[in-house]
Amino acid sequence: MQVQTFASYEDLSQHTAEHIANRVRQKPTATLCLASGETPISTFHHLVTLAQTGQVDFSQCTFIGLDEWVGFGPEDEGSCAYYLFRDLFGPLNINPNQIHYFNAKSIDLPAECLRTDAAIAERGGLDLILVGIGMNGHIALNEPGTSFNLYAHVSELAEVTVQVGQKYFTQATPLSKGITLGLRHLMEAREVILMASGSRKAAVIRHALQGPVTEDLPASIIQQHPSAHVWLDAEAGTQL
Numbered sequence: 001m002q003v004q005t006f007a008s009y010e011d012l013s014q015h016t017a018e019h020i021a022n023r024v025r026q027k028p029t030a031t032l033c034l035a036s037g038e039t040p041i042s043t044f045h046h047l048v049t050l051a052q053t054g055q056v057d058f059s060q061c062t063f064i065g066l067d068e069w070v071g072f073g074p075e076d077e078g079s080c081a082y083y084l085f086r087d088l089f090g091p092l093n094i095n096p097n098q099i100h101y102f103n104a105k106s107i108d109l110p111a112e113c114l115r116t117d118a119a120i121a122e123r124g125g126l127d128l129i130l131v132g133i134g135m136n137g138h139i140a141l142n143e144p145g146t147s148f149n150l151y152a153h154v155s156e157l158a159e160v161t162v163q164v165g166q167k168y169f170t171q172a173t174p175l176s177k178g179i180t181l182g183l184r185h186l187m188e189a190r191e192v193i194l195m196a197s198g199s200r201k202a203a204v205i206r207h208a209l210q211g212p213v214t215e216d217l218p219a220s221i222i223q224q225h226p227s228a229h230v231w232l233d234a235e236a237g238t239q240l
């Protein structure tokens, strides 16, 4: 695990975008899984600029969705997919057949999980997964207590996740479950980037990186990944 702290959120975002672009230059058919949430937004803007100025080409990549609130889809403001389409897939003109995203409105969510597991396996695994970290140490929607051995699954959201998740919506929105890639996908990905920004993430980053590896703190598993980068801005790194 390589940990690096950048002076600012901008520096963190630019570095992350350059790294992802480099990987795509090396492997234009890469299978990528990129988190939504606030943290990677500026990274996405940099990626769009790099693509629009001809410095990288995503037209042969496959994008796998990381997670979604059950009952929500790309057309719903506040969903995970909504932000990805708004900030990345839309501006990059990604062809829908390059995107594999959970249908979190499906009446058969276990089948959605199997479909997603199969999509990843068919492509030979994830080349790169970019994740954020929740206030309780969740990764994607793998909440504390989730087995490290799961592939895609439906999760019961923790109370803090429901509360913090309101920031993505313009009005109070009841959330109870998520559909998410599992930590086994994270561990099997060829490369992992965990990004964190802001002082509110400093304590959970310290616990995840310097505490025991435990299912009680899902992000701690990153300590065991052979090719993991943890990239922070100065505020998120203050407790290390």
Ligand SMILES: N[C@@H]1[C@@H](O)[C@H](O)[C@@H](COP(=O)(O)O)O[C@@H]1O
Pocket: 035, 036, 037, 038, 039, 040, 066, 067, 080, 131, 132, 133, 134, 139, 140, 141, 161, 165
């Ligand atoms: N489901 C998302 C995660 O995929 C995200 O990475 C994390 C951090 O979000 P943010 O970047 O907004 O802090 O929590 C959310 O609940």
